[in-house]
Amino acid sequence: MRTKNREALLMDACIRAKQPFVMDNTNPLAEERARYILPARAARFRVVCYFFRTETRAAIARNNKREGRARIPIPGILGTYKKLEEPRPEEGFDEIYLVTLTPEDEFVLAQLFPGPSDTSNLE
Template structure:
């Protein structure tokens, strides 16, 4: 069964890095590179037609934003996997400060996304959920627990 992975986390939380390192065989669907929802839909439809694994590499902070991807994936016979990135605001802002050019975004935009960030739930339709943390020794990926997390 093909997989649709949905990245969830604020800007500079490591979503794209995780995709490059751990989901490199997936088609990467990213609004920053595609620029329009129409191009995003076209890329998704092409992947659906060929049953290619794909990853939605956007912030996806709300249930509403994730719902359209989950619905489309289910309609096309995909397994839906969510990766919730540990999103400590100050750490993400500090990481963003090291970026250059267009990759660097205003801190207030990161804070605004942080305010909208809602933890995912299996009730949304995910088949699997994981909590991803970058540590001093690498990356930790843990199976999701439905109870509340003290800190993102």
């Protein structure tokens, strides 16, 4: 979306239209994620998190394969990793999935919340 203002306008339009939406963004802090979670919960949307866990070396190696503007400066990767707060159910998520990448570049998905025996949050 390039700007937070455009992102907010689109999210507001989706909420008003009751249109499900996906926010694909790096939000390392719970405080940053709240700007999506709180309005969505207030509008009675289900809020699902896909958390991509990776090691810094692996992230830098994948980043090095990128070209041009797609490549992120290494201090940016390290700075984001340093302040990362892993998502927690208390933030307002209905579900949290952990996504990991195998050495063969395949995604593996595991549901963290609600856990296999916790059905209290399912509709």
